[in-house]
Structures are given as C-alpha cells and as structure tokens.
Amino acid sequence: MGRKRIAGLAALTALAALAAGAAGCTVQPAGAEGERGSPVHIDVPSRTPTAPVSRPPDDADRPSPAAPPSTRQAPRVLWSPGDSGRDIRELQARLRQVAWIFHGPTGTYDELTEQAVRGFQGKRGLPRTGVTDSATWQRLLAMTKEPGRWELYLMGGQPADAPDARCRTGRVLCISKSSRTLRWMIDGRTVSTMPVRFGSEYTPTREGVFSVYWKSRHHVSTLYDSPMPYAMFFSGGQAVHFSADFAARGYGGASHGCVNVRDEEAIARLYEQVRSGDKVVVHW
Template identity: 35%
Template sequence: MTSPLRKTMVRRLGVLLGAVGLAAPLTVALGGTAQAAGSACTAGTGPYQAKAERFLGRPVDGRQSAADCRAIRDFQLDHGISPAIGYAGPVTWSVMEVVAKQREAGGNPNASGACPTNKGRIACVDLTRQLSWIQDGKKLKFGPVPIRSGRDGYETRTGLKSVYWRSIDHWSTIYKVRMPYSQFFDGGQAFHAIDGSVWSAPGSHGCVNMRRADAKSYWSLLKNGDDVYVYGRKPGT
C-alpha cells in the first residue's frame, strides 16, 4: 500500500517531468533553438568583406572572423536578406549601400531640392536612395522612411502624379496579396504596407512598398488629390 506522502511525491515528479517535456518543443516553436540553427554563422570571406566591415564599424582587414560573421549575419537578419549566414556578397553590400544613403539623408532628405517645394503638401519618392517623405513647401512633415520600389522590368514610374484612389484593406486580384493602406497614384502603382522586409530583393511590381507603421502614417497624412513626385532610379534597374 502506497503512503500518502509517496503519492504526493510521485505526483510532483510527474508534473515536473511534464513541464520539462513541454519546455523543449516550446523553445523551438518560439524561435530559440530553431532560429539559432536556421541563422548559423558559417560563411567565409566574401568579395565585399572589407566594405562590410567598414560599414558595420568592425576592424577592417578584409578577412572573415567569427565576430565579423556574426555582425554581417545580424545585419542580414534585420534586413530580410537570405540566406543569413554572414557572407558579404553583392546582395548584402547593395543593401548596405542603400542603408548608408538613407542614413545620410537624416532630417533633410530634400537638401538637393529635387522634390518640388512649390506644390504645398507632397509625397516625395527618391528611387535612388529608396526613400520617401512628406513635405509641405520646404517643411518636412513626415519621414524620411525606407521604401521598396519596382524591380527591374516593373520599375516605379517617375514624374509628378497625385493620389486618386485609397483602399485601406486592399486585395490585389492580380498578385493575390494583401495591400494594406493602399493609396494609388499612377495606374496600379500605390503606396502600401507589406509584411516582409522593405530592403529585400528584388523589389515590388511597381508599387512603393512600406513598413506597416509608415504606410499607416501616410494614410493619415495624405488624401485624394495630394501630389506625389517620383524621381531617380532604383539601383539595379
């Protein structure tokens, strides 16, 4: 006959083992072990090693170290570059170049005066730097924010346009994808949010892709009839 004390100990042991058994799969499901395994830093020296080291503030010697690899991999993970293994290849370097230009823009993205300042409120899209912002005359109202424009063969068309139709929860019947906070300004081309990275290659099918929070802000700031000016040329198109 089992004593009450022994029964209590058995029950507690069972609960403990059950908790341990559940903990392992939850760690994988929540991205612990699985994420680490999926983003292992295994790459050797890439053709843009020295440039990547300089961009990331690492010691510049052009040779891959474990710390270099982790820094490059972390950048790749943050910017949706796949595979994220720490290799300083052409895709990674092209994104670094764009990010560097975006950082340089700071709080004065229209320093060159390329986007018109005589139109009142206007949304500016600089394809070269993959940046957009909203200004009113010479006053910056929002941004600059990173964007992803059209890929090669589907370039976002340049010139002066205006917002003509808005659809807050738009569904593309052509590409079968959601386009939240869509604001169309040139045929089927629109500002809209995407779920993935705005830095990921190769680009959109002509729309100006934005992070959700940025697209939501554009939705609140723009209205039908507001001007949009698109200029420059996306790298690689």
C-alpha cells in the same frame, strides 16, 4: 791521512747529512765501486691549492634584476552590443560580405550582430567575446571591401536626397529612387521620411508627377492576390503601401511596380495624413 783527520771528515759528513735531512732532501749514496754520487735532488712537497676566498659581489658583479615579462596590451574595444550608428552599419555590411550575418544592416549592434562577431572571431582564432575590438576589426577589414551606399542601407534608413524642385510647394509625397526614400512634405517642409523599395527592371515604378486618386486601407491585389495595406494609388495599379516582404527581406526583393514601405507604423500615420488629390513626385 792520519786517523784524526779521517775522524774529523767523518764527523763533518755526518753533520752535513743531518742538515740535509732537516731540510727535507734526500742524498743519493755513492756507487759500490766508489764512483761520484748522483747529484742531490731537492724534493719540494707540493701545496694543495686553496679555494678562493668568497666575498659578496660588488655592485658591478651583481646581475641586473630580471625585467618582468612584457604584458601584451589587450586590443581596444571599438563597438559592443547596444551601440548604434553608421559604423555599426559598416560592421554589419562587412559581416554580410563574409556570410556571417544575413539581416540588416540595421545600424544597431543587436543580438544577431553579437553572435555573428563571436562566430567570426572563433573561426579566426580570436577570443570569442562578441565585442568588436581593434584586432577583430582589422581582420575583418583585410577580408572585405568598402561597402557601398546600397550595402549600408539594405534595410533602409539611408539619408534622403535633397527634395526635388517639384516637391517644394503644396502637399507632396516626394519619392527619390536614388536614395530610396519617401519624404512627406507640406509647403516645402519635411514632415516625415521613410525608406522605400521599388519595382524590378521588368516591372519598374513609373517616374513623373502624379496625384493620389484612391486610398484603400485593407487592399488586396487582384492581379497578384497579395496584401497591399494602407494603399495610396497614384498611377494605374501602382501605389504607395506597406510591404511585409520588404519588412522581412529588405532590398533583397522588389515590388511589381509599387512603392513599398517597410515600417508599418510609419505608413499608418502617413495614410491618415495624406488626402486624395495630394501630389506624388517620383524622381531620381
């Protein structure tokens, strides 16, 4: 090959090398023995990944605002101190069943009832308010039974039965063992009504039609040596009279056959109105 041709090839090779270097590639040289050079590798530099462009989230991307925590509704108040009526009697009767109250039922939400409710609530992990709310009432219902008539009226105050037919004429002390009440009646009209207590099964109060044969304002029993104020005798030693024991214990006790009245003011008024000879009817 002529020198001019060799020089031309060398120049072309140099130009190719410059062009390859400008493109960022490396060219592996041929071996010393004049072997074919290794293939040309193009080393492309890697790009550093860029962080995604931040943008305000669309409405669909925004999380829903957190809902406020649900507030537990306070139990509804049913009864509170000062209330009265049949419902309060049932509350007191049920509290008696679980030994949280020992008086009554009186039908009045008094201080002792408030204390009993507070104690019951505290024992069951309920707020100690002393007020009967729906939560307290449901817990009490689950632990007790429906009180009967006698339980509701242990201290008296129960509605009187309809008057016996023998009570509808004249002046009559109409006494019902079934409702445990005494009606003072004149010519079929009820003047007053009061709760009463009777004798035990061993000393029962006699039933029938009698009349008041003796009145003794400050009487003391000669048989039992116990006071019998406002006594109105109608059958042997049996009389209608005030009983301090009945006023204190209610139907937890019994008389020795007399008809006990627990309201001293009521029997004091009755004593002034009743005359000797007035009729007495004791019935179921």
